[in-house]
Structure formats: structure tokens, C-alpha cells
Amino acid sequence: MSNARINLLTGEHLDVAKERERIAFVRIVSVICLLVVLLVSVALFLLTQSTLSSSTHTQEQSALGTLKFLQAKEVKVRLTHDRLDAVLSVLKKRNNFDSILNTVLQPLPADVSIDSLEVDPAGISILASSRSLFSLNTFTDALTNLSKKRKALGKITLNNLIFNTQSGNYSLSLKAVLL
Secondary structure, three states: HHHHHHHOOOOHHHHHHHHHHHHHHHHHHHHHHHHHHHHHHHHHHHHHHHHHHHHHHHHHHHHHHHHHHHHHHHHHHHHHHHHHHHHHHHHHOOOHHHHHHHHHOOOOOOOOOOEEEEEEEEEEEEEEOOOOHHHHHHHHHHHHHHHHHOOOEEEEEEEEEEEEEEEEEEEEEEEEEEE
């Protein structure tokens, strides 16, 4: 008999030994696969970084430049919008002096001249002059009618009426409250 045929291990121990060999083989193969996947991943990462870095960097810089430009433009637009809102709020609050002056000066007779006109939010001061006292009376009657109708004017106060003997002109000074 030959020594090769002699087996001191029982059949049960042989199966365990073969199983351990298989487990060891599977572990080695799995570690090798893991290392191969790791190496391939790192290689792909480095490859994509090296090929895309220059073009990506250029695109990134271009995008950042565009964003900075757009941010500056947005700031200007917002500032302009805020200023327009402020102007609109002031325009809404202020009196429309153009229409008030048109209403007040519309009945002005041809031979009456306005020497001084001061308008503020509270009222209007008028210094008018004419050679004819009748024309000044017509003008004051028209302003009184505006006051009675509550059109642009409220209370009217006649400050003075003066006759200049050297020039022959009458001067009328009055103050009216704006509505």
C-alpha cells in the first residue's frame, strides 16, 4: 500500500478544510475585486478631473463673471425702482399746483397783471395790479366765486388795496387757503 492513499482525516474534517479553502479563496477574490473597483474609481476620478478641469474652470469663471455683472445690474434696477417708488409717493402726497394755478388764474382779466405769486401747501398769496379798479374787482369776484364753490380755494383774505398816485395803478394783495 502506498502512503498517498492513507488519509488520517475523517471525511467530516475534509469537508471543513475544503470549505475553509473556499472561504479563503472567496475572501481573496472579494478583496481583489474591491481593490480593482477602488483603483478604477480613482483612475476615472483623476481622468475626469484632469480633462475637465481646464474647461470647467473656464466655464466657472465665465459663469461667475456673468453673475457679478447681473448682480450689479440687479442692484441698479432695485435702486432705480426704490427711487421711483419714493418719487411716486411724493407725487401722490403733493398738491397739484398746476391745476390749482390754472383754476385761479383763468378768470384773470386782460388788463390785470400778477406782480407776485407765492404758492405753498397751506395757501396762495397773490399781488395783482391794474389801472382799472373795476378789473381788480372782477378778478376778486371770480376768486370769491371759486371759494364759494369750494373749487381749489377756501377762505380768502384781502390784505390790502393800494392806489399808487405816481403810476396810476391799483395794487391788490390777498391770501387764500388751498383746498
